[in-house]
Amino acid sequence: MPTASSSITWSHDFDAALTHAREHTRGILLDFTAAPM
C-alpha cells in the first residue's frame, strides 16, 4: 500500500488497485501517460 512519501510508487495494474481502493475506501489517481517510464 502506498504511503505518504517523497516519491510515488505507481501501480500499473488498474484492477488490483481498484480492488485495494474498494477495500480501503480510498480514491484512485489514474494517469494516462506517454512519458518515459
Added chain:
Amino acid sequence: MYSDPRVARFISGQLEPVRIHVREQKDEYQRLSERYNAQWTPTILVLDSDGEERHRIEGFLPVDDFLSQIALGLAKSAFQRKDYADAERRHRAIVDTFPSTDAAAEALYWAGVSKYKGTGDANALKATGDAFRERYQDTTWAKKASVWQ
C-alpha cells in the same frame, strides 16, 4: 509534476496511484482509455473507491494548479458520497491553500453548496454570494453565485 515532493506526498497519502502507459501497456491503455474516454496524454483522473470518475485533468499544470485540481477531485468525491461536512472542509482548504489557482473559485462555490446541503441553512449560500462579491469576480463561479443574495 510528479517529481515535486509536495505532489508525491499528497498523492501517496490520499490516493492509489495508477499509471497506464499509452505504448508500453497498449492493451490496458486501449481498455481503460475507452472506459474513461481518455483521448489525450496526460489525462489524469481522480476516481472514487468504486472507480467512478470524479474529476479530470487534461494536460500539464504547474504544481500548485495540479495539486489544487487533485484536491478538487477529492472534495467532489466527498460531496458525491454525501459527506457534506468533509466536502465543505476539503473545498475550503483549497481556497485557503491555493487561493490563486483556477480551482479556488470553483472550490469556494462548492464549499457554500456543501454547507447548505449539510445544514439546510440558506445563509450558507448568501454568505457564498457575498464572498464572490469580494473575490474571483471575473469567474463563471461568481456568475453562478450571483443569484445568492
